[in-house]
Amino acid sequence: MFRDNDPILSTPASILHEVFGYESFRGPQQAIVEHVIGGGDALVLMPTGGGKSLCYQIPAIAQHRAGRGVTVVVSPLIALMHDQVGALREAGIEADFLNSTLSGEEANAVEKRLLRGEITLLYAAPERITTPRFLAQLESLHERGQLALFAIDEAHCVSQWGHDFRPEYRALAVLHERFGGVPRIALTATADDITREDIVTHLKLEGAQRFISSFDRPNIRYTLVEKKDATQQLLRFIQREHDGDAGIVYCQSRKRVEEIAQTLCQQGLDALPYHAGLDAGVRQRHQDRFLRDDGVVMVATIAFGMGIDKPDVRFVAHLDLPKNIEGYYQETGRAGRDGLPADAWMAYGLQDVVNQRRMIDESPAGEEFKQVLRGKLDALLALAEATDCRRVRLLAYFGEASQPCGNCDNCLEAPAVWDGTDAARKLLSTIYRVQQQSGISFGAGHIMDILRGKATEKVAQFGHERISTFGLAADLSEQQLRGVLRQLIATGALAVNSEAFNTLQLTEGSRAVLKGEQPVMLRESVSQPGGRVRNRDK
Numbered sequence: 001m002f003r004d005n006d007p008i009l010s011t012p013a014s015i016l017h018e019v020f021g022y023e024s025f026r027g028p029q030q031a032i033v034e035h036v037i038g039g040g041d042a043l044v045l046m047p048t049g050g051g052k053s054l055c056y057q058i059p060a061i062a063q064h065r066a067g068r069g070v071t072v073v074v075s076p077l078i079a080l081m082h083d084q085v086g087a088l089r090e091a092g093i094e095a096d097f098l099n100s101t102l103s104g105e106e107a108n109a110v111e112k113r114l115l116r117g118e119i120t121l122l123y124a125a126p127e128r129i130t131t132p133r134f135l136a137q138l139e140s141l142h143e144r145g146q147l148a149l150f151a152i153d154e155a156h157c158v159s160q161w162g163h164d165f166r167p168e169y170r171a172l173a174v175l176h177e178r179f180g181g182v183p184r185i186a187l188t189a190t191a192d193d194i195t196r197e198d199i200v201t202h203l204k205l206e207g208a209q210r211f212i213s214s215f216d217r218p219n220i221r222y223t224l225v226e227k228k229d230a231t232q233q234l235l236r237f238i239q240r241e242h243d244g245d246a247g248i249v250y251c252q253s254r255k256r257v258e259e260i261a262q263t264l265c266q267q268g269l270d271a272l273p274y275h276a277g278l279d280a281g282v283r284q285r286h287q288d289r290f291l292r293d294d295g296v297v298m299v300a301t302i303a304f305g306m307g308i309d310k311p312d313v314r315f316v317a318h319l320d321l322p323k324n325i326e327g328y329y330q331e332t333g334r335a336g337r338d339g340l341p342a343d344a345w346m347a348y349g350l351q352d353v354v355n356q357r358r359m360i361d362e363s364p365a366g367e368e369f370k371q372v373l374r375g376k377l378d379a380l381l382a383l384a385e386a387t388d389c390r391r392v393r394l395l396a397y398f399g400e401a402s403q404p405c406g407n408c409d410n411c412l413e414a415p416a417v418w419d420g421t422d423a424a425r426k427l428l429s430t431i432y433r434v435q436q437q438s439g440i441s442f443g444a445g446h447i448m449d450i451l452r453g454k455a456t457e458k459v460a461q462f463g464h465e466r467i468s469t470f471g472l473a474a475d476l477s478e479q480q481l482r483g484v485l486r487q488l489i490a491t492g493a494l495a496v497n498s499e500a501f502n503t504l505q506l507t508e509g510s511r512a513v514l515k516g517e518q519p520v521m522l523r524e525s526v527s528q529p530g531g532r533v534r535n536r537d538k
Ligand code: ADP
Pocket: 022, 023, 024, 025, 026, 029, 046, 047, 048, 049, 050, 051, 052, 053, 054, 309
């Protein structure tokens, strides 16, 4: 018989086989494990489902078996801790957690076990780890050479630019300051440049080796459609492509979550709502059903998902625009963790853009911060409006060059595009003329009425039928004009002033379009004036 601390059972490969039952390491796992066991710091960027946990669990087990003590895992979510600890215990590993669900007595018992060196992996929330009491306990372990490793999971929580900012993460710099010799491994699935540098700066990981995996999820097919009747579009999508499949539908507000869940149920789907306004017991029940039963559709706000490891989620749908590409990628990444084909489907519209911009404008944040948020929203819009490969765009955003994928809506069917430059110029010049004539600005609805030559009360009231562009775009539908507007807003050639009733304002960027120097190309689906459609490939 082998003894638990027999060296042959303590190599990374043997731990992988014996404890986890896996044949071989995946991607960079082996290099990471060896680097960390060798005492180096590491920054691990791997997409959701890539296998981050083993990168610190295997070193933790190896070090504990070698008599080097405990690995402390920082984790932001209680549910996540419980899942991981449960799975490790099932595999026969001494894992524990310290969080607010434990009674004082239970927490004391865990601390005793910790100090006696019985625990291999201890999961704890950041606010717990940085208390003086806990730091003193770590100090005493450290003095005895019994502090093997710190693992900081979901490390992007340290960045305020991300979608999951948790100020407590900032205090984790203390781990470097007080326990300089103890290696640290920070892990995240969020990888844009700003977040990456934030992690390095705030966690003091300047010396860490970076392990950056490809973020490509080839089995996920990306589709972004223009919103017409979002609920009907969603229903058609699910009924046609995912009848009976498990999926997640993300909505922005609690109210909408409730409405959509109800509509889906009325249509015979097994849908459940999930948002932070629901009772904790109800949330737990719905989550359990989603995980346990087949074919449940979870309609949720972004409160749902982090730490949910359900391999066979076949689709993730967005009925409202996420805040940025990181959020979108994280959320869609929950589809197809088993590697089988899955869909990321989103419906987006002009109102989404206006709402998101308003939320940014009205937030109490400083101007510089708001600028970053606006830039991130623009990047997402550019993705939504793209006429070329979605995956190339997405990966480029994460700093990865790639070739057209053949598995996104644009690749599978080259979108017909039309030249919207002329319509865009008419729109901008109408906004300019109306402003000149009336001395005030107007919203999108009124500007479009003028262009389409509609004799509304408001048009009469302001004498706007005398504007020279009145009726000049009578051949375009409101839908088509909205598409042009969205492009202009997305590219900054037009601004929406949320301080003044969402009126449209020309910007510096308007000039190039007005002069015809900047073409405005649109997707056929967005706006398709008769006879002017031309397919890119033809
Ligand atoms: P992440 O935290 O990066 O989202 P996980 O660590 O939860 O990913 O791993 C995702 C899934 O892949 C899990 O079910 C895990 O057990 C499995 N997995 C990880 N590494 C391997 C491996 N080397 N071989 C087989 N399966 C693996």
